[in-house]
Amino acid sequence: MSETADVRIRGAGIGLRSQHHQEIIARQPAVPWLEVLSENYYAAGGTALANLEQIRNLYPITLHGVGMSLGSTDPLNFDYLARLKSLADRFEPEWLSDHLAWISVGGEYVHDLLPLPYTQEALDHVVARIDQVQDFLGRRILIENPSTYLSYRDAEMSEWEFVREVAESSDCDILFDVNNAYVNASNHGFAATNYLDALPAARVREIHLAGFAQYDNYLFDTHGERVHPPVWELYQLTIERIGPVPTLIEWDTDIPDLEVLVAEAEKAQTALEAHSCSA
Amino acid sequence: MQRLNQLQRRVREAIMAADADGTEVCAASETVNATHGLSSPEHLRIYRRAVTGTFTRALGQLYPVTMRLLGREFFDGMASRYMRITPSHSPDLAEYGSSFAEFIEGFEPAAGLPYLPDVARLEWAWHSAFSAADETALNIDGLGEVPESDRDRLVFALPASAALLASQYPVHRIWQVNQDEWTGPEEVDLDEGAARLIVWRRGYDMRIDPLQDNEWSLLSDLTGNVPMRVLSNKFPDMATLLPHCVEHGWIAGFQLAESTD
Numbered sequence: 001m002s003e004t005a006d007v008r009i010r011g012a013g014i015g016l017r018s019q020h021h022q023e024i025i026a027r028q029p030a031v032p033w034l035e036v037l038s039e040n041y042y043a044a045g046g047t048a049l050a051n052l053e054q055i056r057n058l059y060p061i062t063l064h065g066v067g068m069s070l071g072s073t074d075p076l077n078f079d080y081l082a083r084l085k086s087l088a089d090r091f092e093p094e095w096l097s098d099h100l101a102w103i104s105v106g107g108e109y110v111h112d113l114l115p116l117p118y119t120q121e122a123l124d125h126v127v128a129r130i131d132q133v134q135d136f137l138g139r140r141i142l143i144e145n146p147s148t149y150l151s152y153r154d155a156e157m158s159e160w161e162f163v164r165e166v167a168e169s170s171d172c173d174i175l176f177d178v179n180n181a182y183v184n185a186s187n188h189g190f191a192a193t194n195y196l197d198a199l200p201a202a203r204v205r206e207i208h209l210a211g212f213a214q215y216d217n218y219l220f221d222t223h224g225e226r227v228h229p230p231v232w233e234l235y236q237l238t239i240e241r242i243g244p245v246p247t248l249i250e251w252d253t254d255i256p257d258l259e260v261l262v263a264e265a266e267k268a269q270t271a272l273e274a275h276s277c278s279a
Numbered sequence: 280m281q282r283l284n285q286l287q288r289r290v291r292e293a294i295m296a297a298d299a300d301g302t303e304v305c306a307a308s309e310t311v312n313a314t315h316g317l318s319s320p321e322h323l324r325i326y327r328r329a330v331t332g333t334f335t336r337a338l339g340q341l342y343p344v345t346m347r348l349l350g351r352e353f354f355d356g357m358a359s360r361y362m363r364i365t366p367s368h369s370p371d372l373a374e375y376g377s378s379f380a381e382f383i384e385g386f387e388p389a390a391g392l393p394y395l396p397d398v399a400r401l402e403w404a405w406h407s408a409f410s411a412a413d414e415t416a417l418n419i420d421g422l423g424e425v426p427e428s429d430r431d432r433l434v435f436a437l438p439a440s441a442a443l444l445a446s447q448y449p450v451h452r453i454w455q456v457n458q459d460e461w462t463g464p465e466e467v468d469l470d471e472g473a474a475r476l477i478v479w480r481r482g483y484d485m486r487i488d489p490l491q492d493n494e495w496s497l498l499s500d501l502t503g504n505v506p507m508r509v510l511s512n513k514f515p516d517m518a519t520l521l522p523h524c525v526e527h528g529w530i531a532g533f534q535l536a537e538s539t540d
Contacts, residue, residue, distance in 0.1 A: 039370070039371055039372065039373070042371045042373065043373070043409075043410030043411075044410060044411055044412035044413075044439075045410065045411055045412040045413035045439075045440075046409055046410045046411065046413070046480070046483065047409075047483045048410070050413075050483060066370075067370030067371065068370075069370065072287065073280055073283050073284035073287055077370060080369075080370045080371070102287060103370065104370070105284070105287040105288055105291050106288060106291070107366075107368060108291065108295075108366040108367065108368065109366075109367040109368065109369065109370055110291060110294055110295065110330050110367075111330065111333050111334065111337075111367060111372050112294075112326060112329050112330045112333060114287075114290060114291075114294075114326065116283075117283070117286060117310075119282075119283075121280065121282055121283055122283050125280055125283060149322055149325040149326060149329075150311045150312070150319075150322035150323060150325070150326070151311070151312045151314075151322075152286070152310050152311060152312065153309075153310055153311065153312055154282075154310070187314070188314065189314065189315065216316075217315075217316035217317050217321075218316075218317060218325065220325070220329075
């Protein structure tokens with residue numbers, strides 16, 4: 001854990017959603033930080049940006065995106081990265097994150113986070129890309145383990161080994177999504193605690209929590225409900241292993257009232273504080 | 280990287296191909312593990328459904344009146360046809376869907392609602408205005424200080440958010456009665472006549488203003504950077520028409536064109 005006195009992001013925050021802009025500005029709920037979805041603020045102007053300007057003065061923020069397409073075999077999209085950089089220059093997030101996935105190939109975007117095959121070829125490729133991105137942005141990024149619904153036959157390592165190797169080789173940090181680890185463990189038949197054994201604790205700077213949906217033969221990462229009990233259990237194990245890392249409640253479909261998000265964050269906050277006291 | 284590139288292309292084709300049981304899905308299935316309860320093609324179809332959902336939801340949010348006029352199910356069906364033949368070229372999903380109106384024009388099952396493409400055009404203009412650049416350098420205030428000798432060289436600009444839209448149908452009325460907050464009568468007489476509109480944003484306030492013929496002609500010319508010298512000959516009522524348009528906010532700025540003399 002890289003805990004220093006000037007770190008502004010601590011405790012359990014919530015994802016900022018446009019439905020809640022006005023209420024957050026008016027009521028200023030007691031959450032320690034907010035995560036902002038980069039793609040929602042690429043407009044040239046308008047209310048969303050104006051609201052964010054106000055909200056940014058009230059809370060420390062992080063930027064979380066889905067657009068880097070880090071795993072893609074296309075050239076990096078420097079137009080996108082330039083927009084991201086100017087967004088970061090304007091709103092000064094504590095850090096920026098994206099996913100260990102690809103969303104485009106042949107210049108066409110599918111707007112869904114597709115998994116990489118866990119091969120040496122893919123590892124070398126994505127490490128080189130993260131290097132380029134970090135050079136361009138002039139800062140270290142966090143990469144998140146995505147939820148996945150398929151695995152490839154030619155995999156040469158496990159996904160937790162892949163995440164660890166990418167982070168170590170590209171010297172980037174990790175956003176560990178506990179829910180995604182749980183969903184993948186269930187979908188692909190492994191123990192989610194493998195992740196806890198593999199992750200380099202010092203690189204894990206943020207944790208994500210969200211709700212999944214149970215479909216016929218698989219779990220789907222909807223971000224559309226409360227965090228499930230087994231995910232809370234895995235979260236507990238996670239902070240015991242890697243420390244009280246800043247934690248975020250994500251909610252993207254069927255977005256509820258702000259209080260529901262705040263209550264979920266309070267639950268995570270309680271777990272973080274209990275850990276801090278017992279440590 | 281060649282193997283990875285080939286794999287990504289196969290997976291993308293499996294996800295975007297029109298046929299969920301077609302050769303594209305079969306080809307990509309060879310690279311994907313089967314698991315307890317799910318075959319390889321079924322794993323790919325999870326992504327097909329997710330991606331279809333992402334695109335149709337995005338289009339539904341962008342074109343809510345179009346969706347309301349067609350009903351959710353019909354709209355989703357149409358949107359999923361559109362997304363299969365219209366790739367997205369930007370990581371920003373908000374940039375997707377600009378050609379939806381043209382697609383609807385050729386979409387036979389929706390031909391019974393001939394005004395639909397123009398409704399979609401109106402919604403795209405609204406979407407674009409919503410996120411357009413803020414007017415920070417409103418320079419129209421200095422208009423009175425331009426010396427008489429330079430007036431012929433004046434070129435005017437509409438607000439950055441503005442789009443002009445003409446339709447033979449009363450699309451503004453159709454749009455209005457399909458807003459959630461609308462409480463008036465929901466019938467619109469299609470013979471009510473043509474609509475000429477400017478869709479724009481004043482500050483953060485979204486606006487759709489109907490235009491008179493002369494207002495429309497002037498503003499259309501302005502989008503083509505036609506200089507004052509030409510405009511004053513074309514519009515005999517320029518002395519009142521111009522201040523009128525400025526007052527409404529439809530003209531946001533001006534500059535002086537290079538002298539052509």
